[in-house]
Amino acid sequence: MTDAAAAVDGEEDAPTAPPTDSGNVEEEEAAPSFLTVVTDKFFAFLLAPFVEIGMLARMLFEVIYWGFRPPYRARLMIQSMEFVGVGSIFIVSLTGLFLGAVLGLQLADGFRQFNAENQTGAVVGMAMTREIGPVFTALMVSSRAGSAITTELGSMRVSSQIDALTTMAVNPVQYLIVPRVFAGLIMVPLLTTLFVIIGMFGAYTVCVHLLGIDPGVFMDRFRWLVDWKDVLQGLIKAAVFGVTVTLVACRQGFHAKGGAAGVGAATNRSVVQNAIAILALDYLLTSIILGQV
C-alpha cells in the first residue's frame, strides 16, 4: 500500500479521544475560531487541485516503476484491454456516428451560406482527427470504463481486498493499476481511430445522401486537407487521454474510503475530474503541438 493510502486508512482507523483514568474524556483543544475555519477551508479549496495533481503524478511514477518490473501479467493486461477497449466499441461507435452526422449537417448548412459546402468533408475530417475523435472517445471511455474502474477498485478498498493483496505480498499498484493504465494507453487510440472512421461515415452519409454533396468532391477535399500529421496529432492526444482517464479512475477508486457512499463519491469525482482533465489537457496539447506555447 502506498503511504498515501496508509494515511487515508489511518485517518479512518484513528480512534476517538481517550478517556482518562477517572473515565472522563480528556479535555479537548479549544475550538478554532470561525475565521480560522473559513481561512483553512479557503486555502484547502485553493490547494486541492495541486494536491490532486501531485497525487496523480506520484501514482503515474509508481505505475511506470512497477510496469517495468516482473512479473508481467499478460492475462490481466488482456482482460483490462478487453474491458476498456472491446467493451467500449458500441458506445464509441454510436457516438461517432451521430456526432459525424450532426457535424456534417451543421457544417454543410453553414458553408452553404457562402457556397462552400464542398469543403464540408475536409473540415469534418480535420475536426474529427485532431479534436473531436480523441476528446469524445476519451469522454466516452471515462463515462463507461473509468467509472466502472473507480467503482470496482473503491469496492475492493472498502472491503479490504486491496489490503488482502498487500498482506499476500502482491503489490496492488502492479496488480490492479498497471494493467488498466496500459489498457488505456493502447485502447483509447484504437477506439479513437474507430470513432473517426465511423464519424466520417456518418458525415459522408448525411452530406452525400441527404444534402446532395458530390461524393468525389467530399472525399477529395478530405484527402486534400487531412494528412498523417493530423492523424498523428489525434492519436498522441488519445494516448495521453487514455493514460489520464484510467489513472484518474484508478486513483479515485484506490483511495476511496467511507463505505458505499464513499465509493459513490469517488466515482462521481472520477468522472468530473476526467472531464476537466481531458478538456484542459486537450488545450495544453494542442498549444504544444501547434507551437503556441
Add this chain to the structure above:
Amino acid sequence: MAKGTTVVTGHAGAKITLTSPDEYKDEPEKDPVHIRVRDLHKSYGKHHVLKGMSFDIFRGKTNVLIGPSGSGKSVLMRQLIRLESPDSGEVLVNGVDYTKLRGRALDKKRKGMGMVFQMSALFDSMTVFDNVAFPLREHTKLSRKEIRDRVMDRLQSLGIGAAWNRSPAELSGGMQRRVAVARSLVLETEILIYDEPTTGLDPITTQTVDDLIREAESKYGVTSIVISHDMASVFRIADYVTFLYFGEIAATGPPKELLKELSGPMMEFVRASGVSVEIIEAARRGK
C-alpha cells in the same frame, strides 16, 4: 522475576512481564515467544494511538487481543502485518525486526503471515478455488495439478470442498471465513491474524468460527492472533489474552490468570460484555 524477563509498566501502572530473545538467539524457531512487540508507537497527526505497547505473542498458541472500540486493536494489527509502518518501536518475528524490512525482504517475510479480515476480503471476481489458489499462482512455480491438489486439500480439511466452484457472494458468512482461512493457510503460513472474525455473525456461526481458529492451530500448528471484543469467544479460544486500553496494555496473560486479577477497565469491559459474574468469581476461586 523469572530469569531473562523484564517488567514494564502498562496502563494505570499495570505490570507487564516481557521475555528476552537472548536465550534462543541461535534457534529462534524454538523460542516459545513468536512475536515480541516492543515500545510500539503510532500517531495520526496529533492523535497518539499506540502509546508504547510492549507484549509477547506465543508460538503455536491462540493469542487474543481485546479491548474497547478505539483502543488501537486494528491499528496494532496494521502494524503487525505491516500494512502501515509504526513511528517507533519494534516488532520482532523470530528475532527479526519487521519494522526495518522493506521491499522484497518484507514481501518474503509476509508470505509466512496470513490475515483473515473482518469481512473475509475474498476477491469477489474469482471463485472459491481461484481465491485459495491465488497465493500459490503468485508466489510458487507449482504445476496446475499440484496447485489443484493443495487447494482442494485445504478446502476439504476445512469442510468447504464442495463449494470450490462457487463465488464468494454465494457463501454464508461462516463459509466465507473458512475460505479466507484456507487462502491464508495455503502458503505454509506460520502466523495467522484474525481481525474480529466473529463480528456480525450469529451465535452458531460464531462457535463454528471459534472451532475453526482452534482447528487451524491444532492442524497446522500456526500461531493465531485474534483481534476481538467478543468476550464469550475469547474465553472459548484464548491461550493468552492481551487487554488493550486506549493505546496501552492494561493486562496480559492466560485468561484464567487475568480473570483472577480482574480490576479497573478490564473488569468493566468483561462485565459489560455479558459474561456472568459467577464465571468470573469461579475463575477467581480457581475453579
